Amino acid sequence: DAKTTQPNSMESNEEEPVHLPCNHSTISGTDYIHWYRQLPSQGPEYVIHGLTSNVNNRMASLAIAEDRKSSTLILHRATLRDAAVYYCILRSANAGKSTFGDGTTLTVKP
Amino acid sequence: NAGVTQTPKFRVLKTGQSMTLLCAQDMNHEYMYWYRQDPGMGLRLIHYSVGEGTTAKGEVPDGYNVSRLKKQNFLLGLESAAPSQTSVYFCASSPYRSSYNEQFFGPGTRLTVL
Numbered sequence: 001d002a003k004t005t006q007p008n009s010m011e012s013n014e015e016e017p018v019h020l021p022c023n024h025s026t027i028s029g030t031d032y033i034h035w036y037r038q039l040p041s042q043g044p045e046y047v048i049h050g051l052t053s054n055v056n057n058r059m060a061s062l063a064i065a066e067d068r069k070s071s072t073l074i075l076h077r078a079t080l081r082d083a084a085v086y087y088c089i090l091r092s093a094n095a096g097k098s099t100f101g102d103g104t105t106l107t108v109k110p
Numbered sequence: 111n112a113g114v115t116q117t118p119k120f121r122v123l124k125t126g127q128s129m130t131l132l133c134a135q136d137m138n139h140e141y142m143y144w145y146r147q148d149p150g151m152g153l154r155l156i157h158y159s160v161g162e163g164t165t166a167k168g169e170v171p172d173g174y175n176v177s178r179l180k181k182q183n184f185l186l187g188l189e190s191a192a193p194s195q196t197s198v199y200f201c202a203s204s205p206y207r208s209s210y211n212e213q214f215f216g217p218g219t220r221l222t223v224l
Binding site: 032034036041042043044045046049051087091100101102103 | 114145150151152153154200202210212213214215216217218
């Protein structure tokens, strides 16, 4: 199964951009790259997803490497409310292959 | 819309007891999922369903059973609870294939097995 690798933790200052990396060297051609985040004591929340091209939405941007073996979630201006665990996940057409890794804990300093 | 709701929010069981966790969604989603999350770890898929009347095993199905008798409900059962099943359980749903659709998660059920 395709796996993702993320740093355990990252820190950022408030109102500065944050780049959260994810490696997925065994990604298959039909896998979508999804990002979720989980605030303390809550269920995960969808952030963004993409297949090949970079994606933007109101929450974040997703930059996908040309070979698709890595991606970066970009929070343009971190706020204290962005402090959470961020998960990079590969989604395949097989619904059973849906694994969350341990994610990156983002700390935002005022 | 209430989205995805889970019942109960908290539960304490003794070893060997049984219980059922209920997940309900009002978004008319086809796919539903049950995950568990142990302290400091990511989510692991227990079982999932791609439609009413169908279920399938995920990554860690042992010790659990599920049923999807109605499209809006997905039940997770523990027939004989064990301390290793102490965890937070999350239910999720998605419109169709989760590969290109977002999943909507419930608030979780915190289960302790003594």
